[in-house]
Amino acid sequence: MTSLPISAPSWAKLPRRHMPVLATLTLLLVMYGIGVSQYRAFSNVQVVFNVFIDNGFLLVIAVGMTFVILTGGIDLSVGSVAAMTAMVSAWLLQSGLPALPVLVIALLIGPTLGFLMGCAIHFFDIQPFIVTLAGMFFARGMCTFISDASIPITDGFWTTMSQYRIGDPRGNFVSISVLVAFAVVLIAAYVLAYTRLGRNVYAIGGNPQSALLMGLPVGRTRIAVYTISGLCAAIGGILLSFYTLSGAPLIAIGMELDVIAAVVIGGTVLTGGSGYIFGTVLGVLVLGVIQTLITFDGSLNSWWTKIVIGGLLFAFILLQRLIGIRYK
Amino acid sequence: MSDAGNRFRTLLGHRLFWPVAVLVVMLAANTVYRPGFLAVELNNGHLYGTPIDILRLSAPLILVALGMTLVISTGGIDLSVGSVCAISGAIACLYISRAPDQDNLVTVLTALAMALGVALVLGAWNGVLVSVIGIQPIIATLILMVAGRGLAQLIAEGQIITINSGPYRAIGLGHLLTLPLAIFIALAAALLVAAFTRRTALGMIVESVGGNREASRLAGIRSGRVVFLVYVVSAACAAIAGFMMTANVSSADGNNTGLWVELDAILAVVIGGTSLAGGRFYLGGTILGALIIQTLTTTVYAMNISPQTALLFKAVVVIAVCLIQAPAFRAKFRRRRAGTPPPPQSSPQRQKEQVPA
Numbered sequence: 001m002t003s004l005p006i007s008a009p010s011w012a013k014l015p016r017r018h019m020p021v022l023a024t025l026t027l028l029l030v031m032y033g034i035g036v037s038q039y040r041a042f043s044n045v046q047v048v049f050n051v052f053i054d055n056g057f058l059l060v061i062a063v064g065m066t067f068v069i070l071t072g073g074i075d076l077s078v079g080s081v082a083a084m085t086a087m088v089s090a091w092l093l094q095s096g097l098p099a100l101p102v103l104v105i106a107l108l109i110g111p112t113l114g115f116l117m118g119c120a121i122h123f124f125d126i127q128p129f130i131v132t133l134a135g136m137f138f139a140r141g142m143c144t145f146i147s148d149a150s151i152p153i154t155d156g157f158w159t160t161m162s163q164y165r166i167g168d169p170r171g172n173f174v175s176i177s178v179l180v181a182f183a184v185v186l187i188a189a190y191v192l193a194y195t196r197l198g199r200n201v202y203a204i205g206g207n208p209q210s211a212l213l214m215g216l217p218v219g220r221t222r223i224a225v226y227t228i229s230g231l232c233a234a235i236g237g238i239l240l241s242f243y244t245l246s247g248a249p250l251i252a253i254g255m256e257l258d259v260i261a262a263v264v265i266g267g268t269v270l271t272g273g274s275g276y277i278f279g280t281v282l283g284v285l286v287l288g289v290i291q292t293l294i295t296f297d298g299s300l301n302s303w304w305t306k307i308v309i310g311g312l313l314f315a316f317i318l319l320q321r322l323i324g325i326r327y328k
Numbered sequence: 329m330s331d332a333g334n335r336f337r338t339l340l341g342h343r344l345f346w347p348v349a350v351l352v353v354m355l356a357a358n359t360v361y362r363p364g365f366l367a368v369e370l371n372n373g374h375l376y377g378t379p380i381d382i383l384r385l386s387a388p389l390i391l392v393a394l395g396m397t398l399v400i401s402t403g404g405i406d407l408s409v410g411s412v413c414a415i416s417g418a419i420a421c422l423y424i425s426r427a428p429d430q431d432n433l434v435t436v437l438t439a440l441a442m443a444l445g446v447a448l449v450l451g452a453w454n455g456v457l458v459s460v461i462g463i464q465p466i467i468a469t470l471i472l473m474v475a476g477r478g479l480a481q482l483i484a485e486g487q488i489i490t491i492n493s494g495p496y497r498a499i500g501l502g503h504l505l506t507l508p509l510a511i512f513i514a515l516a517a518a519l520l521v522a523a524f525t526r527r528t529a530l531g532m533i534v535e536s537v538g539g540n541r542e543a544s545r546l547a548g549i550r551s552g553r554v555v556f557l558v559y560v561v562s563a564a565c566a567a568i569a570g571f572m573m574t575a576n577v578s579s580a581d582g583n584n585t586g587l588w589v590e591l592d593a594i595l596a597v598v599i600g601g602t603s604l605a606g607g608r609f610y611l612g613g614t615i616l617g618a619l620i621i622q623t624l625t626t627t628v629y630a631m632n633i634s635p636q637t638a639l640l641f642k643a644v645v646v647i648a649v650c651l652i653q654a655p656a657f658r659a660k661f662r663r664r665r666a667g668t669p670p671p672p673q674s675s676p677q678r679q680k681e682q683v684p685a
Contacts, residue, residue, distance in 0.1 A: 074466075120647070124654040127604045129405075129466075133591055134646040141640025148634055249636060257474055270467050303481035303582075310475020317463050317471075 020267030020320055021279040027312075028282055031289045039296045046172045051288035056177040057082065057239040059284045061255070062262045063188045064232025066280045067225040069263055070192075070205045072272025073128040075226060077117065078233040079255030080139035081110045083248070085237025087143045089158075090151035090247025099157035107234050113139065114230020118223035132226075136256070143249040150248035153241060161242045177239045184235060189277040201225060205272025261309055262287050265316050286312065343601040346652050347616045350645065354623050362630060374503045378626065386622035387510035388413075388569035390615055392589050393596040394521050395562030397614045400597050402538045402555050403606025404458060404465035406562045409593060411476025412447050413570030413586030418480045419443040420496070420571060421489040421580035430493035439496070444567050450476070451563025455556035469559075473590070480582035490579040500575030510572055517565060522611050531609075534558065538606030592621050595642075599649050620645070 035042040052059075061078050068075045089106040093099070113135055120131045153159075165173035192198035200221040203211040212218045241247060266283030268275025290308050294300045339345060358365040358378075368377035392409050399406045423439035424430050450472060457468035502509035525531030536544045537554045545551040569589070574580045598604060599620055600613025624645060628638035651657045 120651075123656065124651060125656040126650050126654050129594075129604065130598055130646065130650055133595070134643045134650070137639040137646065138643035141637050141643060144634050144636035145640060148636075257470070260470065261474060264467065270464055301481075301486055303478040303486065306478030307475050307482065310471045310478065313467070313471045313474065314457075317467055318461070321461060321463065 017274055020316065021276055021282065023316070023319055024265055024267055024279060024282040024286060028286050028289065031286070031293065035289065035293050035296065042292075042296060047292060049172055049174050049178070051285060051292055052178045052181070053175050054243075054291075055284055055288040056175070056181040057236040057243060058255070058258060058262065058287070059181045059281065060184045060232050060239060061236035062259045062266075062280045062284050063184055063277060064229035064236075065256075065259045065263050066266075066268055066275060066277055067188070067192070067201060067232075068128075068229045069260075069268050069270060070201050070272055070275055071222060071225050072205045072208070072270075073121070073222070073225065074132065074260070074270075075114075075117075075135075075229045075233075076129065076132040076256050077113070077135035077139055078229060078236070078259055079252040080136045080143070081113060081230060081233035082237035082240055082255065083250075083252045084139040084142050085110055085234045086241035086244070086251065087146050087151070087247035087249060089238065089241050090153050091146050093153055093155045093158065094151055099155055102155075103238065106238060107231070110230040110232075110234025110237065111227045112230070114226040114228070114233070115223060117230075118226030121226065122219045122222050128226075140249075140253075146249070147247075148249065150246050150251075152246045158242060158245060162245050175242075177242050180235065180239060184232065185277060185281055188232075192277055197221065197224060202273055205274070207273075258287060258309075261313055265312055267316075267320070269320060343610065344613055344616065346649065347599055347601070347613060347620060350649065351616065351620050351623060354620070354627060358623075358627050358630070365630075370506065373506060374508075375506045378630070380508065382619065382622050382626050383511050384508040385626070386618050387508075387514035388572045388586075389589065389592055389596060389618040389622060390514040391517055391565045391569040391572070392562075392586075393593040393600075393614045393618045394517055394611065395558075395565030396590075396593040397597050397600070397602055397609050397611060398521070398525070398534060398558040399465070399562045400538075400594070400602055400604060401534050401606060401609035402558050403541070404555065404558070405469065405594065405604070406454065406559060407466065407469040407590050408450070408454060408472035408476055409562060409566040409569075410586040410589045411473050411480065412450055412563050412566040413573060413589060414480035414580075414582050414584075415450065415476055415483065416443040416447045416567035416570040417574035417580040417585045418483040418489065418582050419446055421491050421574055422483060424491045424493050424496055425489050430491055431495065433495050436493060436495040440571060443571070444564065447563045447567030447570075448560055451560035452556070454563065455559035458559060459552040459555040477582065480585070482582075484580060484582045486582070488579050488581045492578065496571075497575050497578055500572050500577075513568065513572070517568065518611065518615060521561075525609075525611070535608055538609075593618075595646055596621055599646075 032042075035047075041047070061082060065075055065078060085106050088109060089102050092102045092105060117128075117131050117135045120126055121128050161176050164176055166176065166179065167173035192201065200211070200216050200218075203214070203216055204218055204221055208218060240252065244251065262283035263275070263280050264270060264283070265286055266275070266279030266281070268279060287309065290312075291305055294302070294305055294308075355366070365378050368375055368379060370376075392413070396406055396409065420439040420443040423442055424435060427435040427439075429435065454469050454472060457463045457471070458465050461468075498509060499513070500510060504512055525534065533544070533549050533554055536547070536549060537551045541551045541555070566586070566589075570586060573585050594604075596617030597609075597614050599617035600610050600615070602609045602613065621642070624641060625635075625638055628641055629635070
């Protein structure tokens with residue numbers, strides 16, 4: 001496709017690749033400013049904490065998706081894998097297993113599925129879209145295969161994790177899930193920026209052919225990112241089960257779209273090779289703040305969330321296009 | 329080598345062999361499991377039976393998949409078809425539900441025209457995003473996929489619109505010449521698309537744009553216009569499918585009409601042998617793919633398995649069909665069986681750069 005990159009105006013001395021992230025940051029601050037100016041309770045610090053508490057699992061899953069999208073792939077299975085993880089843990093806990101082995105088993109399922117999908121994509125050269133679509137069907141099917149109805153979790157460890165509040169229990173607090181999410185974000189940011197694997201991810205996303213010719217382990221990296229995405233989806237699923245204290249077969253339907261939207265709004269380019277974990281964090285926060293704003297308003301209906309997210313997606317892609325970020 | 333062996337090999341190598349085999353195996357398994365499966369009976373001048381049901385229920389999917397085939401052939405993808413189904417169904421049902429006489433044919437036709445018009449606008453929006461602004465198709469249509477569900481709910485004001493209109497219901501449940509009307513609509517659409525693409529140069533132009541958009545443009549094809557057109561056609565097909573889906577249940581639900589139909593449609597196209605990387609497309613394969621998906625769904629329902637668990641079977645079929653069709657997998661399998669490396673292919677497979685899909 002011919003796309004003459006429109007040269008950045010002279011005031012833009014910043015590296016062009018930072019522009020989308022900065023735009024997201026500006027948007028986030030503007031939205032928060034609007035919220036604070038319109039609603040008195042919005043300036044409460046707990047509002048910000050609640051955005052993190054309500055979107056901790058989304059954040060973790062979006063981090064995994066960032067890896068996949070950076071290589072130029074896509075993972076549609078994440079929402080279903082998260083639901084399956086929650087479902088499996090609820091089911092195992094109900095059948096009387098102690099918390100620790102349940103946690104281990106539940107955290108193993110996601111990466112295993114991700115590994116298999118990565119192998120199918122790499123060795124048999126099938127489109128990531130189709131493979132992860134099959135993965136999505138499989139995981140969602142497994143959910144109802146385990147149980148048609150939602151399974152409550154009454155295990156002590158789970159309820160503690162769900163109800164424990166860090167900080168002042170009556171004032172401002174965060175849940176343990178938020179800390180887990182932050183840990184995942186930090187580790188992922190470190191891996192992407194400072195390790196060999198992280199640099200390989202960017203290289204493959206930039207140009208797989210060149211990466212291969214340079215002698216980079218393209219196959220291993222590609223399988224690794226789907227495994228990482230599966231692991232993040234599994235951790236997200238565990239956080240989801242902390243949040244809802246149950247495993248429900250129909251939970252997190254369509255979550256993959258929210259996740260992809262968050263990653264794109266966060267400035268990661270879908271053809272791969274350009275983007276940051278920090279951007280993804282901002283993208284998730286934008287989605288969270290939109291939801292909070294709509295909840296605070298009260299007169300708007302829930303479907304406005306979708307319309308606004310669609311509009312934002314459009315605006316951000318247009319922005320990426322205008323500042324001349326390469327599209328294949 | 330014997331003549332029969334050669335003929336068998338040609339048959340095995342035919343691109344439609346495996347999809348047909350899967351369909352036949354599924355039908356055979358069904359007949360074994362439930363001997364009355366293939367029975368068709370004439371009742372009140374209408375044909376009834378499971379095969380007829382499969383055909384009728386697969387009509388919307390065939391329609392959506394036809395449009396999707398063209399889009400995929402240009403190297404694009406249209407994720408918004410499900411939302412377009414929901415929007416068009418909601419508009420048509422809203423207009424009919426507000427009309428004083430819901431059985432009036434003129435009312436129904438006006439409703440259909442209005443909804444189709446809106447769908448064309450939505451298709452044009454997708455087309456402009458992809459061909460003029462140059463946004464990646466998967467993302468350009470993702471916008472409408474997400475926002476479209478919201479729009480559909482906005483139109484219906486979050487309600488499920490129920491209507492009681494004979495002519496509208498006929499789109500989904502009516503009969504013509506003993507067969508359901510929906511089958512004829514899908515068939516007509518298929519023939520129309522086939523006539524336009526295979527009897528004129530349009531099909532080849534679409535394929536050439538999918539093969540290499542820039543080269544086609546240099547060869548004198550207005551690539552941008554072709555890309556724009558396929559998204560409009562896809563939206564129109566989705567709108568008609570949306571009418572069928574809402575007519576089947578005489579109500580429009582912004583949340584659930586056409587939910588996941590885009591995934592089923594993409595599957596149908598892939599099962600039919602059209603590559604997601606663009607280029608050649610196979611309308612017959614697509615229709616076959618849609619029939620396979622609907623047969624699978626019907627089979628699973630007939631076995632009293634919950635619709636969600638049916639996804640498990642779908643996953644298995646998808647992976648099986650994709651693996652069988654993947655050149656890399658076939659090469660590996662052949663090598664293992666023959667014990668010798670495969671002969672160098674006479675016509676080297678066109679290597680396309682990995683397209684993120």
